[in-house]
Amino acid sequence: MPATKIISSPVCHVTCFEQEKVARIKAELAKEEQLLPQLAELYKLLGNVTRLKILLALAHGELCVCDVSHVLGLTIAATSHQLKLLRSQGWLTMRNDGKMVYYRVHNESLLKALKGDFCLLEERLA
Amino acid sequence: MPATKIISSPVCHVTCFEQEKVARIKAELAKEEQLLPQLAELYKLLGNVTRLKILLALAHGELCVCDVSHVLGLTIAATSHQLKLLRSQGWLTMRNDGKMVYYRVHNESLLKALKGDFCLLEERLA
DNA sequence: TTATCATTTTCGTAATCGTCTAAATGATAA
DNA sequence: TTATCATTTAGACGATTACGAAAATGATAA
Numbered sequence: 001m002p003a004t005k006i007i008s009s010p011v012c013h014v015t016c017f018e019q020e021k022v023a024r025i026k027a028e029l030a031k032e033e034q035l036l037p038q039l040a041e042l043y044k045l046l047g048n049v050t051r052l053k054i055l056l057a058l059a060h061g062e063l064c065v066c067d068v069s070h071v072l073g074l075t076i077a078a079t080s081h082q083l084k085l086l087r088s089q090g091w092l093t094m095r096n097d098g099k100m101v102y103y104r105v106h107n108e109s110l111l112k113a114l115k116g117d118f119c120l121l122e123e124r125l126a
Numbered sequence: 127m128p129a130t131k132i133i134s135s136p137v138c139h140v141t142c143f144e145q146e147k148v149a150r151i152k153a154e155l156a157k158e159e160q161l162l163p164q165l166a167e168l169y170k171l172l173g174n175v176t177r178l179k180i181l182l183a184l185a186h187g188e189l190c191v192c193d194v195s196h197v198l199g200l201t202i203a204a205t206s207h208q209l210k211l212l213r214s215q216g217w218l219t220m221r222n223d224g225k226m227v228y229y230r231v232h233n234e235s236l237l238k239a240l241k242g243d244f245c246l247l248e249e250r251l252a
Numbered sequence: 253t254t255a256t257c258a259t260t261t262t263c264g265t266a267a268t269c270g271t272c273t274a275a276a277t278g279a280t281a282a
Numbered sequence: 283t284t285a286t287c288a289t290t291t292a293g294a295c296g297a298t299t300a301c302g303a304a305a306a307t308g309a310t311a312a
Contacts, residue, residue, distance in 0.1 A: 018190075022197055025186075028182075032182065032244075035247060038247055039243065039244055040173050040178055041173075042243065042247065043172040043174075043178075043243075044169075044174075044299095047167075047169035047172070048299090049166045050300080053155055057155065060151075064143055065260090067144050070148045071152055074302095075303085076260090077260075078300070081260085081300080081301080084260080096309090098310065099257060099258045099308080099310065100143075100259085100309095101259060109246050113242060116243075117165065117239050117242075117243070118165060124216070124235075174270080176270080176271095192289085201272065202290090203273080203289085203290075206289060207270080207271085207291090224288090225288045226288065227289060254311100254312085255311085255312080256309100256312095257310080258309085261304100261305080261307085263304085264301105264303090265300100265301090267298100267301105268299070269296100271297100272296105273292105274292085274294105275290105275291080275292075276289105277288100277291085278288090278290095279286100282283100282284085282286095
């Protein structure tokens with residue numbers, strides 16, 4: 001009976017063709033659903049050339065805000081803003097030294113993941 | 127002389143502290159600069175829970191637009207829009223069968239990369 | 253204290269994004 | 283042909299985003 005009943009989405013009024021498959025997939029997604037927003041958040045963070053450049057610039061050691069801004073060719077304010085974003089999500093840490101603030105990558109695994117995704121693109125080009 | 131000359135960014139008027147390091151990093155970035163926009167584009171695409179769900183839903187085989195929309199709980203129109211986006215960037219392919227249109231993942235490597243990044247998050251939680 | 257300097261924060265703006273509704277395709281069937 | 287159905291496209295709307303300009307912190311030095 002449940003297999004023959006035609007269900008409709010609450011949003012659209014189109015019938016569902018493969019109910020069981022859809023139900024199974026929804027159940028599977030439900031397990032990952034908790035982490036998906038976090039994963040999307042990470043991808044959003046990485047989906048910006050400025051922030052990617054920051055991560056690559058800091059890949060080999062810390063830099064002060066001013067130097068990062070020179071690398072980027074952006075305002076100090078804009079640079080600080082992006083650094084804060086990356087820090088607030090736990091991917092950078094900062095260190096105070098007098099008036100200066102130095103930022104560095106907090107989690108090396110992030111750089112590895114980045115490299116992996118970079119390879120995905122290169123592979124596709126070939 | 128080049129090491130002692132103080133340069134200023136054309137954008138902001140702040141002095142640059144580690145000129146040589148900054149110059150070296152800029153040179154390094156220049157090599158990757160061509161692919162960075164594409165990488166950011168990919169990340170932007172993945173930085174959305176709806177599209178992540180689509181990829182995971184299609185991970186085990188093709189689905190018609192209607193069924194995908196049921197999985198997502200979204201309008202057919204919204205679903206079609208996101209499917210088109212993923213297809214236009216080469217990550218999905220479609221197949222016509224009468225009135226129906228079936229979508230599937232075009233590049234398995236994308237799913238692997240996705241899984242890798244997923245692990246990065248899980249690792250961080252531990 | 254006051255002045256200076258690196259950085260952060262606030263605010264405004266233009267652009268992009270994700271979704272909806274409604275109209276338009278495009279294919280099948282009567 | 284006309285009717286129906288799955289999908290796509292167009293247009294509109296609210297939400298988010300990235301940046302610059304300018305004001306506000308916070309630390310150092312005179």
